[in-house]
Structure formats: structure tokens, C-alpha cells
Amino acid sequence: MKIVMAVIKPFKLEEVRDALTSLGVHGLTVTEVKGYGRQKGHTEIYRGAEYAVSFLPKLKIEVAVPTEIVPKVIEGITLAARTGQIGDGKIFVVPLEKAVRIRTGEADADAL
Amino acid sequence: MKIVMAVIKPFKLEEVRDALTSLGVHGLTVTEVKGYGRQKGHTEIYRGAEYAVSFLPKLKIEVAVPTEIVPKVIEGITLAARTGQIGDGKIFVVPLEKAVRIRTGEADADAL
Amino acid sequence: MKIVMAVIKPFKLEEVRDALTSLGVHGLTVTEVKGYGRQKGHTEIYRGAEYAVSFLPKLKIEVAVPTEIVPKVIEGITLAARTGQIGDGKIFVVPLEKAVRIRTGEADADAL
Amino acid sequence: MPCDTRSLSLVRSLNPMKLRLNLATILGGIGLALMAFDPAFAQDAAPTVNKGDTTWMLISTILVILMTIPGLALFYGGLVRTKNMLSLLMQVFSVFSLVAILWVIYGYSLAFSTGSESIGAFIGGFSKVFLAGVTTDSTADTFTKGVAIPEFTFLAFQLTFAAITPALIVGAFAERIKFKAVMLFTFLWLTFVYLPIAHMVWFSEGYLFKLGALDFAGGTVVHINSGVAGLIGALLVGKRIGYGRDLLAPHSLTLTFVGACLLWVGWFGFNAGSNLEATGGAALALLNTILAPAAAGLAWTAVESFEKGKASLLGIASGAVAGLVAITPAAGLAGPMGAIVLGLVAGVVCYFAVTTVKNALGYDDALDVFGIHGIGGIVGAIGTGIVAAPSLGGYGAGEYTIAGQVWTQFIAVVVTLLWTGIGSLILYKIVDLTLGLRATYEAEREGLDLADHGERAYNY
Amino acid sequence: MPCDTRSLSLVRSLNPMKLRLNLATILGGIGLALMAFDPAFAQDAAPTVNKGDTTWMLISTILVILMTIPGLALFYGGLVRTKNMLSLLMQVFSVFSLVAILWVIYGYSLAFSTGSESIGAFIGGFSKVFLAGVTTDSTADTFTKGVAIPEFTFLAFQLTFAAITPALIVGAFAERIKFKAVMLFTFLWLTFVYLPIAHMVWFSEGYLFKLGALDFAGGTVVHINSGVAGLIGALLVGKRIGYGRDLLAPHSLTLTFVGACLLWVGWFGFNAGSNLEATGGAALALLNTILAPAAAGLAWTAVESFEKGKASLLGIASGAVAGLVAITPAAGLAGPMGAIVLGLVAGVVCYFAVTTVKNALGYDDALDVFGIHGIGGIVGAIGTGIVAAPSLGGYGAGEYTIAGQVWTQFIAVVVTLLWTGIGSLILYKIVDLTLGLRATYEAEREGLDLADHGERAYNY
Amino acid sequence: MPCDTRSLSLVRSLNPMKLRLNLATILGGIGLALMAFDPAFAQDAAPTVNKGDTTWMLISTILVILMTIPGLALFYGGLVRTKNMLSLLMQVFSVFSLVAILWVIYGYSLAFSTGSESIGAFIGGFSKVFLAGVTTDSTADTFTKGVAIPEFTFLAFQLTFAAITPALIVGAFAERIKFKAVMLFTFLWLTFVYLPIAHMVWFSEGYLFKLGALDFAGGTVVHINSGVAGLIGALLVGKRIGYGRDLLAPHSLTLTFVGACLLWVGWFGFNAGSNLEATGGAALALLNTILAPAAAGLAWTAVESFEKGKASLLGIASGAVAGLVAITPAAGLAGPMGAIVLGLVAGVVCYFAVTTVKNALGYDDALDVFGIHGIGGIVGAIGTGIVAAPSLGGYGAGEYTIAGQVWTQFIAVVVTLLWTGIGSLILYKIVDLTLGLRATYEAEREGLDLADHGERAYNY
Numbered sequence A, B, C: 001m002k003i004v005m006a007v008i009k010p011f012k013l014e015e016v017r018d019a020l021t022s023l024g025v026h027g028l029t030v031t032e033v034k035g036y037g038r039q040k041g042h043t044e045i046y047r048g049a050e051y052a053v054s055f056l057p058k059l060k061i062e063v064a065v066p067t068e069i070v071p072k073v074i075e076g077i078t079l080a081a082r083t084g085q086i087g088d089g090k091i092f093v094v095p096l097e098k099a100v101r102i103r104t105g106e107a108d109a110d111a112l
Numbered sequence D, E, F: 001m002p003c004d005t006r007s008l009s010l011v012r013s014l015n016p017m018k019l020r021l022n023l024a025t026i027l028g029g030i031g032l033a034l035m036a037f038d039p040a041f042a043q044d045a046a047p048t049v050n051k052g053d054t055t056w057m058l059i060s061t062i063l064v065i066l067m068t069i070p071g072l073a074l075f076y077g078g079l080v081r082t083k084n085m086l087s088l089l090m091q092v093f094s095v096f097s098l099v100a101i102l103w104v105i106y107g108y109s110l111a112f113s114t115g116s117e118s119i120g121a122f123i124g125g126f127s128k129v130f131l132a133g134v135t136t137d138s139t140a141d142t143f144t145k146g147v148a149i150p151e152f153t154f155l156a157f158q159l160t161f162a163a164i165t166p167a168l169i170v171g172a173f174a175e176r177i178k179f180k181a182v183m184l185f186t187f188l189w190l191t192f193v194y195l196p197i198a199h200m201v202w203f204s205e206g207y208l209f210k211l212g213a214l215d216f217a218g219g220t221v222v223h224i225n226s227g228v229a230g231l232i233g234a235l236l237v238g239k240r241i242g243y244g245r246d247l248l249a250p251h252s253l254t255l256t257f258v259g260a261c262l263l264w265v266g267w268f269g270f271n272a273g274s275n276l277e278a279t280g281g282a283a284l285a286l287l288n289t290i291l292a293p294a295a296a297g298l299a300w301t302a303v304e305s306f307e308k309g310k311a312s313l314l315g316i317a318s319g320a321v322a323g324l325v326a327i328t329p330a331a332g333l334a335g336p337m338g339a340i341v342l343g344l345v346a347g348v349v350c351y352f353a354v355t356t357v358k359n360a361l362g363y364d365d366a367l368d369v370f371g372i373h374g375i376g377g378i379v380g381a382i383g384t385g386i387v388a389a390p391s392l393g394g395y396g397a398g399e400y401t402i403a404g405q406v407w408t409q410f411i412a413v414v415v416t417l418l419w420t421g422i423g424s425l426i427l428y429k430i431v432d433l434t435l436g437l438r439a440t441y442e443a444e445r446e447g448l449d450l451a452d453h454g455e456r457a458y459n460y
């Protein structure tokens, strides 16, 4: 099993969720994050004091999936989240050793 | 060492923290997240426009622990966070290769 | 590749970012979290009801880097985030199996 | 000070608000004395309406509305958790709207018209139902002979008092009550508790009117009344899930602060408006309504600093509201120094009521309706008997003895306590048996905003 | 009720606001009748200014400003997404500021002075440009013969009406308009739509003045006018990205609530201030302005509970605003029970306009300017013809026939609809061709706060 | 314009506010001239109190309170970071409460009673300590002979001026001051800086009174005074940690906006209330208080758009406040066009003071108290000498020469600058040596809300 963790543009959430659902992935966890990268930020000015804000709002999606569907998941997220502009984000794959469903105690594949 | 990452219902935080403390785990990191899964969301209506909100507020707990106590940690979290209703959440175990305490530079077991 | 995940004091963000940039790491993702640990919290009092608040605001930084620079990254973060007081935080290193840049589909080293 | 001449001393030792509509008759008996001061009155059959007074009463009415929506709603709303924010706002707004309608349909009539011979001391009649007979030309008397205000002004001003009182109660059982239960309870409580008490206290034929208690702007009718009803409600509805264990911290002290400020600002209409005329007496009431809360807020935080080492914003705001409550019955009767003393006492007493007594007794009066309005109201009602004394710089009149007046005040408090205590208890039971009072466990967990209203307060 | 004597019935059947400045001339013709009531007037050349009235009008002016900033700004701001919050606040504040300046430069003159012979029925002249001739001693007549208020008071009060009207429009194309486009449009629209309509309706030589329609406080000039301009704007600017698909939920219903309350509170100045004097008539207007929104809010949530099973805060607040809009033309003309009925109707009709009709037609009137101000304004304008009837407890005067008055009201509505509809359409096109109306795709995605103003509303 | 007849020109060229209590004596000398206008006055010993005026002054008092709590508190609070929100609200609220109490104990007496022969030009006496002799029947004169208002009204109105002035200062050293230091400083500063300046400027025997400077509503006493004290404070307390490096962005521009609007609304009481009567002069002051901030806000954003390419909400709000400050001394003296020009100048000058000068000099006046109140106050004080000129449509009277008046204004500014500059410096040092001014490094890092008050503003 793997955890696929994707940092995406906030307004792409619904599309990514739909892409995952169509792959049979019915659970995911989303976190509001701030991203720093190549995408340039914006300038804010408060009473003449200018601030260059380089951290931009992003969403981080974490989804635990069986190893075999990881390529499809990556593809699905990539297609759904892509706008083609800088700042579309990244996908990271991290090993997942164990998964448990709290309600039932089911483990691993059954827990996802 | 492992990182045990649990997604739980928000009001279960204190109980999970107590369960971990009783296992000798004295540090953890909590993130507010939104979860999507089997638990059905709710409907919001604003001036007649209905929105089905399927992302529900959850807390994500990350706790780095020595490998040997992982089963106990899983058990402790499971018992503390369980309500028996859909949406109780998941526990994920991820390998942790290195841990460092910033203040002292201590590493691994000493850093937890 | 690894994901280096650091929990730091909020006002250290800029310094950590600069440290990473000087190592050639030009992307990172930041999350507002609450930390529980040795650092004692504070007491809040609302109309005579006292609450001991033990969860303190922290920032979690996640940065995906090539394995070879991990030691330098750890060192950089440690130096930048250290105040010497309890609560400076932790650094965790987690294996990263795959990285993809959504915009281009580039993978792994190219994606960072 | 509602009356301008010493010859009115007989009348002035009574509750000034009672005089509103029926002063003319009473004054007939002492008309000769007045003639010495203003001969014009003797031959003046129709009372004169002064546009300055009318403007003052229009404004005072508007201020009491500002005090309720958004004032009280924000004060309360800021103190609850995010998930119940809208439920508080909704309850205050709906209670205000509902009472406004009920007031013009039958409330004004039952409170301010002559009732049947048998029970006329306890409740008015139906002669002004649907505002029958009220026109733009009809007037209501003020405390000065020959001076009146348009009746629409008087009745709109009184409407706002009737509306804020049940709205105050909702703080006690906040975060766990069913919305529909609040609406039904408001209807019943207005009808069977508020209207009779208002009639008894403020109408010339009312039972408490004859006791001669001083209540300048509604300490008993509004504050003791709602405070006690709140306490009963908190006890009957039960504690919130997690009470005493979880952090039930206010979701926005900023909003509570805004609410406290608007309560203060609006209270000038409440207290100084109760003078019914724009005179030096109204100015005194306004000044006292600045001083008492200022003193009470400072007193609260002084004790807090001493006890806990820190002065809190919620502390000074709570103290200020306690001071506002306490000065209400004395607003135009105390001198400025009396107002300061009354404020200091109210600040300290309410501090202990809210921080120590409540915790010792263990009931969950979520937003301290009883601790602040009930206790503060009692402090004010009794204290009025003292600070109104001319010997202490007050404006109470007649053959004033402090002991005698304090005793009268005490009686009035007890009667109010009993009527609202027993009445509220019965009405809560009725609501509980019909609609049910308490929200379900799931609704309370999820928050009343989503459960009862299908909305969330914030989508940042 | 603006006039105090029955002998004014001839005049009172006309729109009372029209009378403001030129009542004196008109009243000349019926002076004899008046003498019977108050002989003093006959020999009184200069009108008297009562300080109670002056105070009332100063306050009313202040209240309408409170209603706009922060009232309307918060009501609107709370309803948009976080990223567009400041843009709404900015638009309302800037529109208010810009119109204030334009008003004293030429607006007051074009609205309230005699125009050229050819087009004087549609627009005033330039005699009062830069407030020429207005001093602290000049006065404007009220509806009562011989009673005047300082002209600065009248013109400041009118300034606030001119300022809030274009500010109301911005809700329709919220979250996607260029800031500069709003400013240019406001300038054009004030000049070519608002000023002519205000002149036609409220000035004695105006075209609509002679139709004899009743409009106590500006139902046509302010609400129908802005509502229709909003609808045209929403259609021309187009739908927001994601409309109908994404969750475009209000970012803070708390702020919308505060805004709704301040709208309500400020509206007392708007409606009761339109009486121009502090009389029983002003008190009636105030009472009606409590009752109609209370009834409308309750009606809206009643239908909502029935349809959706839940009563929402946004529902009761929206209903209350609809009730405020509807009572505006009838504020001093309806009896209290008429006001309640008008409120109930407006609450139900606007509910369906906003929840059903809008969705069926599919235009993106973001904050329902048309659904509430346009539709509510029409309900109020037509309804005034009914509830003002003396036979129904109203204060309409003269030989009142409901059918006749409703027809007159209908004509006034149609004329307003056409002028503002066509005028607004042309002006939007001009702005679109010069500055462009719509923000870029990127600006809309990022939010107008950053894109247009370089700020963010919140940094928690 | 406080005076109604041209015969008062001699008096009117003096600072109108100085006249308040002791006008009667002065007017004695020109009584004959007045008789020609209103013979009734000659035989009228006791001044008459008009209820319209009383209402106006009660309302104005309430408006200035609204301007302070919550107005100023929100304006300031929104500009700081979340962790210091409550500290700002607390400071403003506590300062208001403390000054209210001090005012009735000795403040009013020291400011508005006759002092000893030796130093009576600089400070009043103790004859009115504890409000001795003030009753509901005592009165204070207005600017019109024979017209008075209840003394309680006058003193409550003046109380609000005394309370807001030290509250304005706290913005300068926000986010790093100890709460207790603020309280001690307020007590000292009120006593040794505010009361003497108020006495010197507004009391007939005061030193500055005799200079003949024009200050309609307190430009020197309130704004220059607090602005300079703020600057000294900012310098002595030192810069915030991270100033010039970290993003110290406002945590809620929404709240700052609400605060700015309430400042504006409340300022109508401040400025138009300073007329003391409900006349055309009050209406002019109100209109000018609409126009100057509107012009200043637009001017600020115009320059901003030109310089930075974007018009910001904080910009227009800051500009509006600058315009309010600048019009304060001229409110009833400038004509409407003069008010617009004064606003435009203030908007531009304060823009550069805040964005350029401050950054160049590098002091950390956190919320720009000096940049807006100090600089804006100076622009207003000097500008009043120009716009009050009758030749420019102003209402200044007597043998008015612009050059002469500007020179007088300049002297008054310098005297105020020196007194408050030196006085504040000494008082800060005293506080620093006793309690210490600056919060600890840890407290500042954690935020003053938790460190000083044990609370957090928000728990979403």
C-alpha cells in the first residue's frame, strides 16, 4: 500500500475527487496548506508597507491506496489537477505499512 | 521507528491524547483536515441554493514512535477514537527513517 | 528521495525557508498544526473557568529532497529553527518513492 | 429624574415607570400645588407634545433595538462555539421579530390597558387589541403634568422592552436547545410571565404598582425576570455535552466585545429613554449609565487581577454589563457618585456569582444570564433603595427613609422571583412535553447551526 | 403620516416626498382652509424651524449613513467568498464617498431645483450647483405649512439616499466586476438615471410627481431603481466562474447578520426620517418599519421550514430586508396591521423570487439585488395603494379608492422600470466599451481583493 | 457655525468651544446689539433650555461613545495581529472606563472651573470635584445668548472627548506595551496633559483661549495632542520585534473597516455636537463631516492608484479618518466646498506622512497615530484659518484676514505641540521607571492577549 500525497491548486479539489472516485477510491483526506515554489506570489500593500507574499494557498490531498493502482491514481490526479500553469503542484508517493479502520478494526486492504 | 498517522473525529482528540500518554508517548502533532469517505455529509442551503457538503471536519494526528510500540499505539488510538459509527477514521503507519530534536540535535529514539 | 518533515515554531518559518533556499531547495509545503509535547502550554480563563491549553501552534514543513542532501537539509533546518528553548520541534525523515510534477508530468528528481 | 418639581414628591416615591399612562388622573389631586409653579397648566386641558421629546423617544426606541439586534445577539454569539453561532443569532432575531408582532396584536393591550375588575391588578384587558384606538394623534403622558408623547412612540418604545427580555433568556440554555422550543416558549412566556409582570409593575392599577417600589427602567421586569427564567431553563434543559470537561471557549471574544459595546450604547436609550422626556433628568440617567458600567468593569477586573493575576477582556465586558443591569432601576434616581458605588458593588458581586457560586452549584447557565442579569438585577433593585436617598445625593423624593425603601424594594424582588420562577417552570414543562426542549445528541455534537438551520456561520 | 390636518387631503393624496421643497407655493391655494385650524400661520411669513425636527433629521441622516457604511457593506460582504470580501466593502465605501461629492457639486441642483422649460419635467437646473445660495439660514419646507428645517439638513438627508442607491446595485455583479468599472458606472448612473428619477418623482415640477403616486420614503427611486439596474448588470456582466457548480457559500453569515441588523436600524432613519418632522406620523413610520420586516422574516422562514424543513438565519435576514423594502413606500401611510400584512406578502413573494424564479431563469444576481429590492420594491409600491386606504386602517387621504390608487402606483412602477432599465443598459455598454466591465479570469480566480486592491481581508 | 447673528462677530472670531460655560459674562458687553434682534432676551434672566437641543446633545454624546467603543477599538484591533487583538480592545475599553470615572471625580472640575489666581490660566480649580453643585437643574450656556443645555448633558459630552483622546494614543505603541503601563500612563496623561490643554483651550480663562484660535470640535485638544503623545510613545517604547522584516499584516481589515465606519458615524456627534445646538450650523458641521472624509479617502486612493497601481480599502479608510481629523477644527466654520478642499489636502498629505515619511524616519508608530491624527490635525488646524474665511465661503466672522488667522492657528499648534511633547515624554519616563513600559520578549512573541489577559480572541 502507498500513501499518495498531492499538493494541488485549491479550486481543483472537486475534479481530483471525482477522478479518484472513478478509480474506485472512496476515501481521502484534505489539508489546507501554503506552498512555496516556482510560482511567484503576490504583493500586498498595507499603508505603504509592501509585503511580498511567496506562500500561496494550496490543498494537500492524502489518499491511501493499494500499490497496484498507484500509477492510475497518479495519472488521474495529474490529469484532473493540471492547468498547465506554474504552480499546479506535485504528487509524492510514500510507503504505507499498515492501515486500520478505527470503527471496525479491519486492517490493510480492507481498511481503505 | 514509525510515524503513526490517524484521522479521527474532532471531539475524540482529548481521549486519544490521554491514551497515548498512558503508553508513554508524550509528543504528537495535530492538523485540522477535511475527510471524504463513506460517512455521508450534510446539506447546506443558502437562499434556496442547496449544496451537498461531503467533506467533513476531522483531525489528523501524527505521532512518531519506536517500532516496537506501534501495535499498542494502534490499539490505544483505536479504542479511544472509536464510536462505532461510520466516519470514525483510519490509522496509517508509515516508516520513519530518522528523527531529530531541533533544540538539542539528539537523534532517533532520543528525539521522540 | 526523502520527505523531510519538520515541526517548528511559527515565527521561524522565514529563516527555515531561507536556509533551505540556500541549499538549493526551492519548494516546500507548510501546514499550520498544533503540537503537544514537553513544552508547557498556557492557561486561558473565561469567566472564571480555567482551561489548561496544552496544544501549541506550530508549523509543519514538508520538503521533498534527493537523498544525498538530507543531512544538509537537516542541519540547515536545525540551525535555522533552533532557539534553544523547549518546544523548538522535531525533524522527521520519511522515504519518498516517487515524485511527479503535475504541470509537466516530470518525475522524481526532475519533479522537485 | 422623571419629575421636575418637588411638589410631585408623593408621586415620585413610587415607581416612575408606572406613571406613564395614567399620571394625569393621579396628578389631578395635586394640581393646586403645581399651579404655583406653572399656572399655564391649570387651564391646559390637552397635553402638549414637544418635538424634542418625540425625537428623544424615537431615538431611544432605535437604540434599544440596536442593543438587541445586533448587540445582544453578538454578545451571546461570540461566547458560544463556532458550530452554534448562527443558532444564537437566529434565536435572538426570531424572538425579537415574534414579540414585535405579538406586542401590537395583544401584548400592548394586556400590559397597558385596564383589565377586568377581578384580575385587573394582574393583567390588562383587550380594549387595545390590534392597537384599536391608537392613531398618530393619540398620546401617552410623561411624568410631567401636561407633557405627553405620541402614543405610537410610547408603544414602540415599550415593544422593544418586551422583545429584549425573552431574548436575554436564550443565553442560559444556549448550544443545546431546539429552535422550535425557543419559539414556543417565547410565545408562552411573553403571554403568561412578561405581560402580567409588566402590567403589575408599570400600570397604575397593577398589583406591584401599589407597593411603591422604585424601578426607573425595568430592573425587575426585564433583568430579574429574565435572569430567573434563564436559571430555571438551564436547570431543566440540563448541561451541555462535555460541560466541565472540554474546552468550551468563546469562539470570538471580538464579537462579544462588539456586542458588549452595543449593549452599552443601546442601554442609553433603555435607561435615559425611560425618562420619557429630554431633560436634565435624562442627562443624569445617561451619565449614570456611563459611570456604573465603567466602575463595574474596572471592579471586576480588579478582583480578577487580584485572584488570577490577569485582567481579561471578557472580565471587563462582563463587569460592564453587570453594571448596566444594576444601574437600570436607579438610572435617573441615583446621583453620579451613587452610580459609581452601585457599579463597584455589582462588579464584585457578579464576579463571584459567575466564577465561584455557579461552579460550586454546578448548573450550566451557559452565558451567565442568571449570574449577571438575575444577580445584577437584585443588587440593583435593592441598591436603588439606598442610592436614591437624597441624603446620599440621590433623587428619590418624598419622606425618604433608606430602611423603608429597601424593604419595599425587597418585597418587589421577592414577588418577581416567585412569579417568574413558578411561571417559567410550568411553561418549560409544557414545551418539553409538546415539542421537547433539548436537541438530540447528534444535533448537539454536530452543532445547532447545521442541525437546526442547515447553514454554517463561516466559510473562510 | 406627513401632514397633520385633514384639510391637506388634496395634497396628501400625492406623493408626500414630492412636497418637500415646493410645498409652500402649493399650499398657498389652500391657505384659507388651514387658517381655520391655526390662525397664527396666516400672519407667519417666514417658516419656523423647530429644533426637535432639526435633531430628528440630523439623526435620520446619520442613521442612513450607518445603514450604508458599514450596514450594507457588511450585509453584502458577508455573502461573498473570503477572497472578494474587501472588494465589496471597497465598492460600497467608494460609491458612498464619490456620490457625496457629486451630490454637493451638481446632484442636489439637478434633482431639487427648477430646470429649463423644455426638459424641466425630467431634470433640474444648475442654479444650486456647488450649493450656491445654500447657507446655515436657508430652509426647506416640510409637509406641514409653516414648518421648515434647515436646508443643509434636508440636503444632507437627501445625499444619503443618493449614495445608498448605487451602492445597492453592486451586489448584483459582485465577485467579478472591475473596481474602476464600478466607479465610472456610478458616476454615469447617478447622473443619468438617479437624478432624473429623483427629480421626476420628488420635485414638484417633475413628471412623475403629477401622476399622484404614493411613495413615502423612496420605494421607486431607491429600490425598484437599483433592483432593475442590478438585474441588467448581472445579465451583462455574466455569471461567476463556477456558478451553479461550485459551493459559492457566504464566507461569514455573522457579518451578513450584523449588516442586516444595521440595515434595519438605519432604515428607521430612512423611513421615519422621510416624515421630515418628529411627530406621531414619524412614530407610526418607525413602528411600521419594525413590524413589516418582522412579519416578512417570519413569513420567509415559515415557507422555508415548510419547503426545506429548516428555518435559516440567512432566510430570516433576507426576509426582513424584503419587508423593509416593501414597507418603504408605505411607511407613514399604512396602519400597523397593514404593515404586517405587507410584510407577510413581501416575505413570501421574495422567497420565491430568490429561490425559485432566479434559479429557473438562471441569471447570476449574486446577492439578489433584483430578487429583494426589485421585486420587494414592486410589491411595496403596488401594496401601498392598498394598505394606505383609510378603510383598511391606512393614512392615505382625499377621495381614496383602492383601485384608482393601485393603478396610479402601477403606472409609476412601469415608468421607473423603463427609465432605469433602458438607461442602465446603455450606461453598462458604455462602461464595457471603455474600461471593460468584467475582471479577468485570473483576477476572478485569485479573488478581487488581491487582484484589484492588493490586500487580503484576513490574516489569522 | 455656532452663533446665529452677525453682531456676535467679535466673539465668533475666537475659538467657539471656549465659550461654552462662560459665554454669558462675555456676552454681557454686547447685549445691546443683540437686543435689536431679539428683545425678549433682554428681560430673560434664566437661560432657556430647548428639548430639541438637549436631545441633540444626548445623542451626540452617545455617538462619541459609539465612536470609541466599539468604533476606535475595532479600527485599531483589526490592524494588529491576531495574537494582540484583545489587548487593543481591552486598552481602549479600559481607558474609556477609567477616564469616565476620573472625569466626574476631578477631571471636569480641573478642566471647566475657575482655578487659582496664579495658575488659573493653565488649570481649573476643585470647586466641582465630585460634581459638587451639578444637579438636574443646573445648566451650561451654548453659543447663543439665552440658550442653555442641562449641565449633565454638557459634562457627559465633554467626558467622551476626554475618554477618546488617550484611547487614540494606544495605537502608537500597540502590540508591545504592558497593559498596566497603559493604565498608569492614562491616569497621568489625562491629569497633566489633557486637562490643562482642555482648560487652556476651552475655558474662558484659559491661556490659549485668549489667543483667539479657531477650533470647532477639538483638533488641537484631541488630535494633535494624542498624535504627538503617540509619536513620543512609539519612540520610547521602541519597535516591535520583526518590524521592517516580518509581515505584520492587519489580521482583519473587515474589522478595521467596521471601525472606520463607526468612527465616521460617531464623528457626526463629535463635530456637529460641538455646535451644542440643533441648528443650521449643526447641519453644516454634519455635512462637512460627510464631505471632508469622502474627499480625503478618494484623494488617498487616487495617489495610491497612481503610485502603486491599486486602490486599497485600507487606503480609503485611512484617508477618510485623516479627512475626519482635518475637518474637526473647521467643521462648523468651513463651507462645503472648503471642506472638500481641506479633505483632499489632508488625504494627500497624510498619505505621504504614513507611507513615505514614516518609513524614511524609521519609527514604529504601529497604527499611525501620529501620521493620521498628528499630521492630519495640523493640516486641519492651519487649514481652518483658510477655509473659515468668509471670502472663501466659510463662516469665520469679524474682521477676518486669512494671514492673521493662519498665524494664530500656527501659534496654537506650536503651544500644543510643546506642552504635549514635553509632558508626555516626562510621563512615559515615570511609567517606565515604575512599572516598565515594554512587555517582555516572550510576552510579545506569544502575543499580549495570552500574556497579559489570559485569553485568545478566536477559537474557530
Ligand SMILES: Nc1ncnc2c1ncn2[C@@H]1O[C@H](COP(=O)(O)OP(=O)(O)O)[C@@H](O)[C@H]1O
Pocket: A007, A034, A035, A036, A037, A038, A039, A056, A058, A085, A086, A087, A088, A089, A090, C026, C027, C028, C029, C030, C062, C063, C064, C065, C101, C102, C103, C112
Ligand atoms: N520540494 C518540494 N517539497 C514539498 N513541496 C513542494 C516542493 N516543491 C514544490 N512543492 C509544492 O508544490 C507547489 C507547486 O510548486 P511550484 O514550484 O510552484 O510549481 P510547479 O508544481 O508547477 O513546479 C508548491 O507551492 C509547494 O506546495
Ligand SMILES: Nc1ncnc2c1ncn2[C@@H]1O[C@H](COP(=O)(O)OP(=O)(O)O)[C@@H](O)[C@H]1O
Pocket: A026, A027, A028, A029, A030, A062, A063, A064, A065, A101, A102, A103, A112, B007, B034, B035, B036, B037, B038, B039, B056, B058, B085, B086, B087, B088, B089, B090
Ligand atoms: N483511502 C483513504 N486515504 C486517506 N484517508 C482516508 C481514506 N479513506 C478514508 N479516509 C479518511 O478517513 C475518514 C473516515 O472514513 P469513512 O469512510 O467516512 O468512515 P470509516 O473510517 O468509518 O470507514 C475520512 O473522512 C477520510 O478523512
Ligand SMILES: Nc1ncnc2c1ncn2[C@@H]1O[C@H](COP(=O)(O)OP(=O)(O)O)[C@@H](O)[C@H]1O
Pocket: B026, B027, B028, B029, B030, B062, B063, B064, B065, B101, B102, B103, B112, C007, C034, C035, C036, C037, C038, C039, C056, C058, C085, C086, C087, C088, C089, C090
Ligand atoms: N513523538 C512525536 N510525534 C510527532 N510530533 C511530535 C512528537 N514529539 C513532539 N512532537 C512535536 O514537536 C513539538 C515540540 O516538542 P516538545 O516536546 O514540546 O519540545 P522539544 O522539541 O524541544 O523536545 C510538539 O509540539 C509536537 O508538535
